[in-house]
Amino acid sequence: xxxxxxxxxxxxxxxxxxxxxxxxxxxxxxxxxxxxxxxxxxxxxxxxxxxxxxxxxxxxxxxxxxxxxxxxxxxxx
Numbered sequence: 001x002x003x004x005x006x007x008x009x010x011x012x013x014x015x016x017x018x019x020x021x022x023x024x025x026x027x028x029x030x031x032x033x034x035x036x037x038x039x040x041x042x043x044x045x046x047x048x049x050x051x052x053x054x055x056x057x058x059x060x061x062x063x064x065x066x067x068x069x070x071x072x073x074x075x076x077x
Contacts, residue, residue: 019056028056 019028034046050057 017051017054017056025060025062027059027061029059030056
């Protein structure tokens with residue numbers, strides 16, 4: 001968002017930074033609200049400093065880590 005008379009004054013900013021090379025299986029991202037967008041979650045705002053410094057974290061898309069969890073929904077009988 002910007003004003004006509006002061007176009008370089010920032011009033012509203014992005015809620016996420018994401019860099020993606022379509023030839024790569026890795027994304028780079030930063031979320032100022034952190035891993036959780038829920039303001040009552042302990043991980044809310046845990047990436048604010050990273051976001052302010054303009055840094056990004058690497059998000060691999062091809063390898064699964066041992067900490068990943070999988071939710072399977074099955075129909076009831």
